[in-house]
Amino acid sequence: MLSRRLIPCLDVRDGQVVKGVRFRDHVAMGGIVDLALRYRDEGADELVFYDITASPEGRSVDRGWVEKVARVIDIPFCVAGGIRSVDEARAVLHAGADKVSVNSPALERPELIAELAEAFGVQCVVVGVDSLRDADGEWRVRQYTGDPSKTRALLRRTLDWVAEAQRLGAGEIVLNCMGSDGVRQGYDLEQLKAVRALCQVPLIASGGAGAPEHFRDAFADADVDGALAASVFHSGAIAIPALKQYLQAQGVAVRIP
Amino acid sequence: MTVVLVDAGGTNIGSVRYALQRLGVDAALTSDAAAIRAADKVILPGVGAAGPGMARLRELGLVDVLRALSQPVLGVCLGMQLLCAHSEEGDTECLGLIPATVRRFAERPGLRVPHMGWNGLSVQREHPLLRGLNEGEQAYFVHSYAVPVGEWTLATADYGAPFSAVVARGNFHGMQFHPERSAAVGAKLLKNFLDL
Numbered sequence: 001m002l003s004r005r006l007i008p009c010l011d012v013r014d015g016q017v018v019k020g021v022r023f024r025d026h027v028a029m030g031g032i033v034d035l036a037l038r039y040r041d042e043g044a045d046e047l048v049f050y051d052i053t054a055s056p057e058g059r060s061v062d063r064g065w066v067e068k069v070a071r072v073i074d075i076p077f078c079v080a081g082g083i084r085s086v087d088e089a090r091a092v093l094h095a096g097a098d099k100v101s102v103n104s105p106a107l108e109r110p111e112l113i114a115e116l117a118e119a120f121g122v123q124c125v126v127v128g129v130d131s132l133r134d135a136d137g138e139w140r141v142r143q144y145t146g147d148p149s150k151t152r153a154l155l156r157r158t159l160d161w162v163a164e165a166q167r168l169g170a171g172e173i174v175l176n177c178m179g180s181d182g183v184r185q186g187y188d189l190e191q192l193k194a195v196r197a198l199c200q201v202p203l204i205a206s207g208g209a210g211a212p213e214h215f216r217d218a219f220a221d222a223d224v225d226g227a228l229a230a231s232v233f234h235s236g237a238i239a240i241p242a243l244k245q246y247l248q249a250q251g252v253a254v255r256i257p
Numbered sequence: 258m259t260v261v262l263v264d265a266g267g268t269n270i271g272s273v274r275y276a277l278q279r280l281g282v283d284a285a286l287t288s289d290a291a292a293i294r295a296a297d298k299v300i301l302p303g304v305g306a307a308g309p310g311m312a313r314l315r316e317l318g319l320v321d322v323l324r325a326l327s328q329p330v331l332g333v334c335l336g337m338q339l340l341c342a343h344s345e346e347g348d349t350e351c352l353g354l355i356p357a358t359v360r361r362f363a364e365r366p367g368l369r370v371p372h373m374g375w376n377g378l379s380v381q382r383e384h385p386l387l388r389g390l391n392e393g394e395q396a397y398f399v400h401s402y403a404v405p406v407g408e409w410t411l412a413t414a415d416y417g418a419p420f421s422a423v424v425a426r427g428n429f430h431g432m433q434f435h436p437e438r439s440a441a442v443g444a445k446l447l448k449n450f451l452d453l
Contacts, residue, residue, distance in 0.1 A: 002375070005375065045375055045397075046397075067271070071275045071278070072275075075397070076438040094271055096271040096272045120305055121401075123399040201371065202371070225373070
């Protein structure tokens, strides 16, 4: 049986892992390779690295640390940050990343998703979706969320964008529910369920994990394939081995290494 | 011992190479027929699609070279699928070393394609490649096509139905998952291959 995945997310800025609250006010959490190794040893199933300032600064991800991580890590990892062409994705994949995640550049030019799927296969192509509920009750996509001064609200509905991204060749969707991000009150189950209903590829929940029950709810109620979290793992508030024991006891299929 | 990684244009070559380095083996990346023939062990990695993968092997003149190898060969992920007779992916004729047809997972409710993540291995047949593998130990898979279960199957995984996770026929071996990304379990199986 396929296990549900626990995925620490490492936001990278200037060669350090950082964490903000509601995508703002970042503080340093430690070195990239050190944290990657720590999570590998604790039994993380996968890692995601977001070069959070790449897209707003109009540059691609720094590949030096991608290769350093690839040399020491023996679990899969995905890299995101300003990847806007097949050539840039190839460089990151050749440096040792298993998947690339595209977000803002895919919103600028949705055909990028199809080009990446054609070049590398859908299994390498993750589409990150930053989503926030507007006053009219609709979830809509946000762009350039790495820098609050550059973040843009789009007219595109989140559900429409997820459907389009899949049609174009997304092999996995990471749904960042910005309204719940960083506040540790639980994943946005309502939104995850709505996206799950139309998402035929793996779906990863992001934003809001604060307690072990939140992970169980995301897996058991919203049927997500993986759950991504940052601050609760970085701070040690939730230890991955204990979380996996808890989830297993709750009937969630997990990998106990 | 010389180990070569066949450069068939796959993108996971770097990570396979690093995994071998962690086991103390420095594998050369090559598309040179003589170097491949002379190696003690040959690994065919690959992420991507069957059609472009085979096209690349043909362009490099490696199809008959690979078919004629007598030393231990390991295909990883797409590399394993290329060892088979045929793939539904792009209706591609493959190397024909394992008499199987690679088929796409049937999509149905709750069964997402690609099959992506950690899944348990179930041993079907004793083989040195599986030495020390415990029932249910998990490996990391990422694929949309799979090799059915047959006489070539050493271990299965289950996704909707059992499929081949590890195969062997003569000197040709395959792992559908990514041993280079399967933590201690993957390192153990890669080490077993190096020890064949």
